[in-house]
Amino acid sequence: MPGTVRILVNGRSCDVPADVSLAAALLNAGHAAFRRSVAGEPRGPVCGMGTCHECRVTIDGVMGRRACLEPVREGMQVVLDA
Amino acid sequence: MPDAGASTMRADIVVVGAGPAGIAAAVAASGAGRTVVVLDASPRPGGQVWRHRDRASLPSVARMWLDRLDRSGATVLCGAQVVDAGPGARIGAEYQGRALKVEAQAVILATGAQELLLPFPGWTLPGVLGVGGAQALLKAGMDVRGKRVAVAGTGPLLLPVAAALAKAGADLRMVAEQAPPEDVRRFAVSLWRTPRRLLQGVAYRASFLSVRYRWGTWVRRVAEMGGELIVTYTTGRSSWAEPVDLLCTAAGLVPSTELARLVGCEVREGQVVVDGRQQTTVPSYYAAGEPTGDTGMEAALVEGTIAGLEAAGRGSGEAGKLKAERAAHRRFAARAAAAFRLRPELRERVEPDTIVCRCEDVPMSAIRHGWSGRQAKLATRAGMGSCQGRTCGAALEYLVGMARDTVRTPLAPTSIGVLADLASHLDESQGAS
Numbered sequence: 164m165p166g167t168v169r170i171l172v173n174g175r176s177c178d179v180p181a182d183v184s185l186a187a188a189l190l191n192a193g194h195a196a197f198r199r200s201v202a203g204e205p206r207g208p209v210c211g212m213g214t215c216h217e218c219r220v221t222i223d224g225v226m227g228r229r230a231c232l233e234p235v236r237e238g239m240q241v242v243l244d245a
Numbered sequence: 246m247p248d249a250g251a252s253t254m255r256a257d258i259v260v261v262g263a264g265p266a267g268i269a270a271a272v273a274a275s276g277a278g279r280t281v282v283v284l285d286a287s288p289r290p291g292g293q294v295w296r297h298r299d300r301a302s303l304p305s306v307a308r309m310w311l312d313r314l315d316r317s318g319a320t321v322l323c324g325a326q327v328v329d330a331g332p333g334a335r336i337g338a339e340y341q342g343r344a345l346k347v348e349a350q351a352v353i354l355a356t357g358a359q360e361l362l363l364p365f366p367g368w369t370l371p372g373v374l375g376v377g378g379a380q381a382l383l384k385a386g387m388d389v390r391g392k393r394v395a396v397a398g399t400g401p402l403l404l405p406v407a408a409a410l411a412k413a414g415a416d417l418r419m420v421a422e423q424a425p426p427e428d429v430r431r432f433a434v435s436l437w438r439t440p441r442r443l444l445q446g447v448a449y450r451a452s453f454l455s456v457r458y459r460w461g462t463w464v465r466r467v468a469e470m471g472g473e474l475i476v477t478y479t480t481g482r483s484s485w486a487e488p489v490d491l492l493c494t495a496a497g498l499v500p501s502t503e504l505a506r507l508v509g510c511e512v513r514e515g516q517v518v519v520d521g522r523q524q525t526t527v528p529s530y531y532a533a534g535e536p537t538g539d540t541g542m543e544a545a546l547v548e549g550t551i552a553g554l555e556a557a558g559r560g561s562g563e564a565g566k567l568k569a570e571r572a573a574h575r576r577f578a579a580r581a582a583a584a585f586r587l588r589p590e591l592r593e594r595v596e597p598d599t600i601v602c603r604c605e606d607v608p609m610s611a612i613r614h615g616w617s618g619r620q621a622k623l624a625t626r627a628g629m630g631s632c633q634g635r636t637c638g639a640a641l642e643y644l645v646g647m648a649r650d651t652v653r654t655p656l657a658p659t660s661i662g663v664l665a666d667l668a669s670h671l672d673e674s675q676g677a678s
């Protein structure tokens with residue numbers, strides 16, 4: 164089994180397996196919606212491969228990162244806009 | 246060896262995409278003595294079919310190819326998103342937050358396919374995933390244990406995804422294939438020509454035997470109610486609704502052609518045009534695997550090998566034998582495409598207030614028939630958002646025959662700093678413009 168890493172999601176710490184993608188980690192933590200659309204609708208990941216851009220989150224202060232392409236990292240600070 | 250530390254690399258051949266096609270291309274070109282750089286946006290090589298967290302869990306054919314790639318001497322950079330490309334085999338990427346420029350003699354585009362996601366009422370709700378999308382998220386660690394899941398789509402990808410969900414502990418409620426029973430049956434019968442594929446299909450089906458698997462059934466709409474997704478299925482004659490936690494739905498795969506279109510390769514009916522050597526219509530650019538429309542892992546391996554050998558200038562010997570294999574894969578792809586062609590009713594699901602462009606929340610009612618992709622962008626912002634029309638462009642092309650707008654850089658959002666660094670690189674090759 165891989166170890167776990169601790170990530171921060173909207174300021175709350177969350178221990179997740181070290182080998183999952185950030186999108187999987189967020190879904191597993193119960194976040195179905197990752198962002199709000201321009202009209203304010205909740206949206207979550209769809210394609211899992213970087214195409215749809217619905218999984219965009221802010222990572223370590225950088226906006227618009229696709230969570231499905233990001234491996235989780237110890238201390239990663241994630242902000243969901245949903 | 247190219248210098249992996251610098252932000253400018255030189256190699257004989259650069260391969261974009263580390264799926265089966267890209268891996269085979271890199272192995273073949275390295276084996277022919279060329280220096281090769283492979284770039285892939287994903288965290289690990291393998292592409293869609295061999296996406297993994299733990300290599301030991303992969304089938305032996307996947308491990309064999311990944312080991313070959315390791316030993317090939319090719320420089321493999323994962324997490325490298327290609328955002329720009331220009332004439333003269335120059336590639337611009339974002340890698341570890343910085344600009345990475347690669348200069349080569351030849352480029353092999355092995356960028357794979359994406360799902361065709363068609364709008365219907367409710368398709369933007371969280372919990373509505375693609376079919377391949379569910380597979381990709383599962384492979385990346387999504388936990389589906391005990392979740393009520395429905396799979397609705399089309400084509401050969403449905404069965405492996407349903408099987409994977411069942412194996413991962415999902416409470417699979419429905420597997421729906423939109424194609425009519427006659428067509429699916431005819432396709433299944435045609436599989437006697439490729440017994441291996443037939444057996445594989447039977448094995449997948451056996452892994453979720455207790456679950457309903459319906460042909461000629463598709464999703465009409467989905468709504469959210471009290472934390473559940475209420476899915477309305479239809480056969481055209483009857484409709485009924487059932488609750489699930491996750492709905493995995495798509496309308497099959499379409500080639501990813503953004504990079505090919507950006508460099509000006511001819512794309513016909515959504516597929517990159519290549520000659521017998523896998524060469525595109527742009528000099529020094531080759532394409533292999535899904536972008537050429539030849540679907541599946543085996544076809545990707547064959548085309549990748551041919552492209553790698555040809556790009557390395559060693560096409561005459563070994564590549565000759567492979568071309569017969571490629572022809573067989575193309576016949577299979579054509580049979581599958583005919584059997585799983587999309588029924589017209591999928592078009593009729595979209596309603597005036599259904600969002601078509603998810604990035605800019607543009608409803609169908611804002612789109613005029615007869616517009617080009619460019620006109621739609623200017624009038625409604627459809628296709629102007631973060632994904633640059635990747636989802637709505639493919640959907641509107643299918644729904645109303647809208648011509649795709651030209652591709653612009655960067656192919657994926659990146660920082661101003663990276664863009665500025667890359668702009669100078671590509672301008673050098675394009676002259677002042």
Ligand SMILES: Cc1cc2nc3c(=O)[nH]c(=O)nc-3n(C[C@H](O)[C@H](O)[C@H](O)COP(=O)(O)OP(=O)(O)OC[C@H]3O[C@@H](n4cnc5c(N)ncnc54)[C@H](O)[C@@H]3O)c2cc1C
Pocket residue numbers: 210211212261262263264265266267284285286287291292293294295325326327328355356357358359360376377378380381402405498501504533534535536540541542545656
């Ligand atoms: C979401 C999805 C899931 C699938 N799951 C399965 C499955 O479980 N089993 C199966 O048999 N088939 C699956 N398929 C079908 C799959 O397309 C083929 O089986 C096979 O993987 C095709 O190989 P390929 O090398 O042509 O492309 P792919 O395997 O798709 O590889 C293409 C690679 O290119 C990379 N790439 C694309 N554009 C860029 C860019 N601009 N910059 C950097 N990298 C880039 C991608 O990250 C990807 O790794 C799936 C397809 C999709 C779309």
Ligand code: FES
Pocket residue numbers: 186207208209210211212213214215216217218219229230231232
């Ligand atoms: S889920 Fe589609 S881009 Fe991440």
